Amino acid sequence: MTAEIIDRLQITAAIEREGEPVLRLDGVNIRNQITGKDVVRGISFTLKKGKVVGIVGESGSGKTLTCRAVLGILPELFSVSGGTIDLLGHDVLSLEPKQWTQLRGTSITAVFQDPGSYLNPSMKVGAQIAEVIRTKRGVTRQEAKQRTLELLADVRLRDPELVYGQYPFELSGGMLQRVLIAAAISLDPKILIADEVTTALDVTVQAEVLDLLADLKERHGLSLIVVSHDLAVVAQICDEVLVLRDGEVVERGATAEVLRRPKHGYTRLLIGEHHLYGLERFLDAKPTTPKPRLVDSRPILIRAEGVCVSYDSSTSRRQALKDATFVLRQGESIGVIGETGSGKSTLARALIGLVTPSAGQISIAGEDITGFSAARWRDFRKRGIIQYVFQDPLRSLDPEVTIADTLAEPLLLQGMLSKSEIRDRIYFRLDQVRLQRNLLNRFPGELSGGQRQRIAVARALVTEPKVLILDEPVSALDSANRVQILEILNSLRANGTSLMFISHDLGSVAGVTERVMVLYRGSIVETAATDDVVNRPGHLYTRLLVGSAPTVTSIGSIDRRSRQALREQLEAAS
């Protein structure tokens, strides 16, 4: 009887210890001291031991500022103007710099987007982690190295000894992110803040990093704060989620609950995007029986046969594209997916003549472009049959040229239309991308990211092209803007423009394409109807890709172990 009670008491104690809060924010306000406005208002949440809190919101919603406040590293012009932050019993706001030095790393730590910029490029990565351990723990060089190797193995880097002696530039983005995570957990912190850690990574690598975070949480009892603009990322591993908009929490609750029954319109918008333009559209639908393929009678616009591209350097020759063969028909929209370095951008650049194929033949609208001279290219391009939209509109629009002049440029180069005709054409395209005419006198720097990308699309459209090639057009945009671009693309499809949509993200490609081409290490490994690729992926890589794509309805369409297995198979095969 007494033994039973003691047992039960111990269990409750254990449960309580498990759920003991490590970080508590209460009504935190963050003020911009120049404008005097509160950019973050009244954020409260409690992070319990071994739990994961997710913060979702678009850029400028205050999610990073909140994390920085917790870490005590707010940018100079910002300060916490109200509320309390309690970190393991310390009142964060009254800490002295010296106390902070003790707390950071050992109690709380963070990993950010763009891991490359957080490492010293001239120092071997192992030495950088070992240095932290040595200065903070006061151990010998040998012990620090030993511990670093353990950590590198801990974050599942395949060959810790090798990575230890490598420089940051020798590692891929995913590996760098792992190294940073290893450095972050080197001093056994209680809390890890992961701020957009997977944003710049490929979908498959993103899944690996998220798997790693979940794994570390289980093994080390870490508490995590996962910050992302992508609801699906947060959905993967978070217990609780906060949706931030303009510095305020608009929705909060258990992740499953929020995803199933979103209350706020903004959350519904975020989820709706995944249903309209994501994998969900296909996954939710009943798998259809493969329909008998009708003979496609639409005229062929692009025909590529055996196209190879190789980049020569003085020491090596790298084949970026091997034997690519495909056709794109009038009015067809085709998706090109693959990881970084798979050759998808090279393929696109070969089509528009920015790289010259080393072998093979490409014809566009009946013209063989492979042997074009510079002058022939200029004439061909002026006709504007094929147009290209870059990933980052901030870089592809001249910052010192007004929007009006940017849009007029292709038409001026053609030199066939009068001024008023050009103006009409610009107005028409501006309406099509749903932008106001008063933007015409502005400079790109004065527009928002989404507006800029719509201008880039409009510029590509002014010459009334038959084919539009889009290289990662929505990767740099947040949800609302992404939906707008995808809607515009769908309306173009309806008007009979052919699209070639390049992305590493199957989700956004799936929403606007009828056929998908999968590239892996320079080769086209699979071409099939979008529906088939999503529901019946053939190639190993496609299966991994589909299985890694984060979705908001199902937490990963295949589990961690199967993903791991697929990855190993893929490695073995190539």
Next chain:
Amino acid sequence: MLRGIWQLRAGKLSVLFLSVIILLAIFGPALAPYDPLVGTDHVLADPSAQHWLGTDYLGRDVLSRILAGSTISVLGSVQVAVIALFVGAIPGILSVYLGRTFEWLTLRLVDTLIALPFLVFAVAVTALLGNGIPQAMLVVGVMVSPAFYRVARAAALTISRSQYVEAAILSGASIGWIVRKHVWAKILPAIAITLANTMGTGFVVVSSLTFLGIGVQPPAPTWGGVLASDLGYLNFRPYAPLFTTVLIVLTVLAFNLLADVIRDVSGESGRALLIRREKKRGRTARQTSATIPPTPHGDPQ
């Protein structure tokens, strides 16, 4: 950009001072109260009501010599800057577009020019081409042109690799079009800065060359020449070199100040700076995108 320069106090100051110098260069000789070439009996006189800045070792009025000498001094530095601009900046921009051979040749040529000792080369060339102001300035211009070459090339290089140039190429733009529409405006501030700097340098060089007697024959007055002759008689008029030195230093300073101001007001950061200042003065600045909320279309289910 010009409006921007005028809005900054340093810009206003340097522009005003340089206008005075330019006026001096144009009207200086006419304003001279005495003939700068004719000596008098008042040798090495201290400043007085008759001779404001005193007289030199031949009894010539120093003020008149400085005024009369301003034309050659200022014109010389302008000549230097213009020659350097053409010899340096244009090949600098073209080196990015005209292919590997041209690039290699010009780069090596520029390296050679940088390696040559400045004054010695100038002395050698004037010995060869004859001792005249145009020859001397030509040499100096060529010698400082690497600065223009480097600046123009660096600016053109970053722009040529930008995506908006690629986008223009994809619309069928030629090299001429790209340089005109996308490159020129962005290189201009960098060149303007170098130009103002070179004017400063040119001024010092012209002064030091004439100080050495290169480029100008002795009786002709120049600022450097006046300085040289004053330096020879320090026992009698120890303060005398100050007049020309202060004038030269201030002019060079004004050019460098102008260069700084141009750098501050050009480009993205310059625009931001000006907008901030306009706001401070309570004028309505141009509306920025930050005030326009994105308008989502519909609420997808």
